[in-house]
Amino acid sequence: MLSQSKLYEKVPQILERGGLVQIRTAGGQCATGFALACLKSFLNSAPGPPPLSLWISDEGLPYAPLVSQQGQIPLSRFLYVKVPSANEAWKVGIEATQTSLFAWIFLRPTKGCPVPLLRKLQLCSERTQTRLLLLMKEALPHWPLKFSTELTNDKEAHSFFGQFPVSEDTERSLLLPDTQSVSPTG
């Protein structure tokens, strides 16, 4: 069991020769920061021009201005693909892995896929030495994965930012008696 401290620096080593890694969070949302931290760590240590990376999701995309602001992940080498359904996300994932054009593929579907498809993805990724990071709530079968973990530390998940972006000074709580009827400005 790997320690979660600086885990994002260890993932590129685990995926040195390609393969699948699943990162889960209890809420399922925070892994984007972790994924980009892995990529940033890889780019910092890799010599030469940055390799191509690919983001596939059926519910959204990384916020490009924030990715660009970090300065280490060039947007011109980071392809976004927004697909209409989770099945399409897996399909594009396999297609992209087979091309071997991408060094990193971040797959964030809203649901899992059948085991044979996952096995196919594993074989493709190892053959083409493509690093695949699977970001989802659902736990996948462990045997096609090189590594799987659930992030328990919030700061680890937000490591891309360094710290949580909301200042404690401006924090304000609102208790909502009825979410349907209460306006936030009220």
Next chain:
Amino acid sequence: MFLPLDNTLYLDIGQTEKLLGGEQKILSTFENLTHTFESPGSTVLVDRPEWAQMFATQEKNILDSGKSLNALMRLPIDRLPFCGDPISIEEELSERKKLVSFMKRVGMYGVKDFFQLNTQSINRRFGKMGIDLSDWLTGKRSLTLPLVNPFEPIQESIDGEEIFEMDSLLFCLRKTLIKMETRLQGRALIAKELKFQFHLASHMPLLKTLPLSEPLREASPLLKVIQEFLRNLQWQSPLQRLEVTVSDTIPYAPGQLSLWDQTENQKQDLLNFVDRWRSRYGDNHVGFAQLQPSYLPEKSFSLATEVAESTPDYIHPARPLFIFSPPQPYFPPKNARLIPSEKLVTEWWEGPTVREYFTVTTDSDHRPLWVFWDENKQQWFLHGSF
């Protein structure tokens, strides 16, 4: 599987003929190989490897699948000693030839005559060697070739007699590098480091190591790198021999974009894939992010096939890293803590939008979300997650 002998190479393509693109492709690759190594010889394609040497009587003898046995029956008895395991052929050739001359004396002139005899007669007249030959010929025994597993380093040697200066060295190196490219290709490797050992008349060998920051395999870019590497090299006494060794390699991973590795072709491949995905999912859903001046998160970047690097015009510190597209309807739970972050109001020409953004956390789940209250629709939307 293959079996390399002196001047003979056996390839069993039965298992992989479809995988490697069919017999035609395998043979043309083999012809290229023999051309590269300047070793034109006879090429035989038969149903069974143990029959191959029997047909090696002309430069090219390609037999259709399933027709080798008929062709075998038409061969003269002189070809019988070349049937079977190539190692046994080498060891027993003289004895086998003596046996065949005896067969001729008893009136057997074709392989067919021997083939038609039963085992008992063969044993009585020609002994154990006759039985062995019969087993190979009738297919009772079959040759299993060992799997190839080359361990020796890839090394080529150049005779230094004609090399007096750098230009002649590079001319000779070109041919050598083509051979090395083919050998690397055969092992699915790329060179990461090369070693040059100059054997001089003074008996003081000169050793030069060239680490390749960009692993290479193709001869022409390698030659350019070597040209640059050896530019200032001079040797004091006459060069007798130059040994070039690939001292470090990595497995060949096709398609990695790099400076030398057919970048243009791969760029074209990438554009083809991007175009295909754009036509499948829409232009707005596939591409590289191009930043745009807009306060609205969903309009602050668009997706294009090629983009130039730029810096964001506006970015609020409390914006999240992941944006849901489109924003999803959301109902904050009762114990939610809403932390106000920003209020966006757009002009009428952009479509009137009034949004008040909040960061939502709950006691049970500390993963914050980014939500907004839409004044116009009077509804909550989930727009991002941290």
